[in-house]
Amino acid sequence: MSNYTHILVGVDLSDEANHVIQRANALAAASKAKLSIVHVVEPLTFAYGGDIPVDLTEIQDQLQTKAVEQLRSMAKANNISSENQHVVTGQPVSEIHALADELNVDLVIVGSHGRKGLALLLGSTANGVLHGAKCDVLAVRVKD
Known part of the structure; x- marks a missing residue:
């Protein structure tokens, strides 16, 4: 096994994410690697109710703030x-690819x-x- 120097763990902030972080933390400790964590907030698009545009900027800001708080707590x-x-x-x-390259x-x-068949093919x-x-990618199995 390679000795890694910098590991990036991508999390979705679900309950299962702690299991993924713990596995990443153990591997980072064994490799004496730096460990970084990332969560990606998907952007809300403008929704239209008839001819009246609805600005979702405030909701997007709230999602971002909540994600920062949750990630901070997990970290x-x-x-x-x-x-x-x-x-x-x-x-x-x-975003994970870009951050992995940047870091x-x-x-x-x-x-x-661990989905199989069409669920995996659909991405x-x-x-x-x-x-x-x-770089190398490790998928940690989480419970369905």
């Missing part, structure tokens, strides 16, 4: 420093429900991260 429970916590807005797969990580860890976040990453 604190797992001893991940604030400078290694990232909440970004965008499409999860592309020069050599391993990305994501949770996976989960874990599958998307795996197929576009420039």
Whole structure:
């Protein structure tokens, strides 16, 4: 097994995310690697009710704030420093790839429900991260 120097763990802030973070933390400790954590908030688009546009900026800001709070709490429970916590807005797969490149990580860890067949072919976040990453990717199995 390689000795990794910087590991990025992507989380969805669900209850299962703590399991993924704990596995990432153990691997980072064994490799003496830096551990960073990321959550991607997907952007809300403008919704239209007839001819009247509805601005969802305030709701998007609330989602962002809540995500920062939840990630901070998860990171604190797992001893991940604030400078290694990232909440970004965008499409999860592309944002995880971009952050992995920016931080020069050599391993990305994501949770996976282990779906098979069409569910996998239609694309989960874990599958998307795996197929576009420039570094190793580890999918940690979480309960369905």
